Amino acid sequence: MSNLEDKPPELECEATPAAGVEIMTPRDVPLGGPRAMRVRRTLPQRHRSLIGAWCFVDHYGPDLVADSGGMTVAPHPHTGLQTVSWLFTGEVEHRDSAGHHAMVRPGEVNLMTAGRGISHSEVSPPTTTTLHGAQLWVALPDDSRFVDPGFAHHAPKPVTGPGYEARVFLGSLLGDTSPVTTYTPLLGAEILLDAGTTLELDVDPAYELGVLVDAGVVSVSGTEAGSSDLAFVPPGSSRLELTSYDEPVRLLLLGGPPFGESIVMWWNIVARTHEEVVDWRARWQAQITDTGMVDGWFGRPVGDELPPIPAPPLPNARLKERR
Ligand code: MN
Numbered sequence: 001m002s003n004l005e006d007k008p009p010e011l012e013c014e015a016t017p018a019a020g021v022e023i024m025t026p027r028d029v030p031l032g033g034p035r036a037m038r039v040r041r042t043l044p045q046r047h048r049s050l051i052g053a054w055c056f057v058d059h060y061g062p063d064l065v066a067d068s069g070g071m072t073v074a075p076h077p078h079t080g081l082q083t084v085s086w087l088f089t090g091e092v093e094h095r096d097s098a099g100h101h102a103m104v105r106p107g108e109v110n111l112m113t114a115g116r117g118i119s120h121s122e123v124s125p126p127t128t129t130t131l132h133g134a135q136l137w138v139a140l141p142d143d144s145r146f147v148d149p150g151f152a153h154h155a156p157k158p159v160t161g162p163g164y165e166a167r168v169f170l171g172s173l174l175g176d177t178s179p180v181t182t183y184t185p186l187l188g189a190e191i192l193l194d195a196g197t198t199l200e201l202d203v204d205p206a207y208e209l210g211v212l213v214d215a216g217v218v219s220v221s222g223t224e225a226g227s228s229d230l231a232f233v234p235p236g237s238s239r240l241e242l243t244s245y246d247e248p249v250r251l252l253l254l255g256g257p258p259f260g261e262s263i264v265m266w267w268n269i270v271a272r273t274h275e276e277v278v279d280w281r282a283r284w285q286a287q288i289t290d291t292g293m294v295d296g297w298f299g300r301p302v303g304d305e306l307p308p309i310p311a312p313p314l315p316n317a318r319l320k321e322r323r
Pocket of ligand 1: 001002003076078083120268
């Protein structure tokens with residue numbers, strides 16, 4: 001998806017500071033365009049830009065899109081990151097300039113590596129009447145951020161136990177390991193809990209974790225998180241306890257070791273400096289013409305004739321490094 005938020009999150013974020021687990025509440029962000037989807041954004045926030053290498057967490061739906069025509073995100077660029085698409089309901093058709101054409105489906109991860117630069121589009125087919133999912137980004141570390149663009153798909157086999165079901169789409173959890181390549185250690189899993197269930201998870205104490213709650217209320221090692229909250233768990237513990245109450249819970253568990261690098265994040269670009277952002281933006285704008293789109297640094301999504309999304313204007317102030 002394309003991030004159309006052109007102002008930094010400084011003014012809107014809310015957070016409840018607490019020792020240990022910290023609840024980050026979402027802000028409502030319109031993605032813009034004629035069929036404006038709204039998303040609930042929990043990362044980045046003013047005081048926290050990253051959880052591991054995870055740098056962007058948007059949660060959306062369930063949206064009844066039968067009348068609006070669904071998701072139509074025209075070609076737009078990315079650099080320096082991987083996009084991770086996870087759906088609960090609906091389907092989205094992905095096309096990118098590295099030649100990949102794939103459907104995003106519930107329970108199956110699509111991971112697109114932007115590396116030095118890629119362009120892509122995302123369109124829901126007419127058969128999709130409800131869209132519900134999460135759009136996540138992973139920052140690439142400095143030594144890998146100019147890798148070739150790539151794409152991976154994985155449909156994890158559910159791991160089940162008393163009162164729970166998990167799908168491990170990145171990294172390792174509950175004895176399952178995803179084959180998808182990442183450039184820093186990462187964890188990504190969907191977990192379903194029946195009502196009245198406690199799930200004790202072995203986790204890497206070097207990881208910081210984020211629990212994005214889709215549905216229900218869950219206790220995250222003793223701190224309650226509700227729908228669309230992102231519970232941050234600092235490193236240092238090898239156990240994570242997830243407890244549901246009188247209703248089932250669906251959540252995404254994200255994590256990784258602290259990223260340790262400062263990033264400059266603007267629009268669809270993860271860079272290291274203001275100047276880099278200016279350069280990437282100019283390369284994209286050079287591909288946009290009065291009649292559509294020409295080839296260039298980011299290429300063109302193969303098989304897509306939608307007019308491209310122009311970059312928003314740069315802010316007057318220098319973009320700040322965040323970590
Ligand atoms: Mn995108």
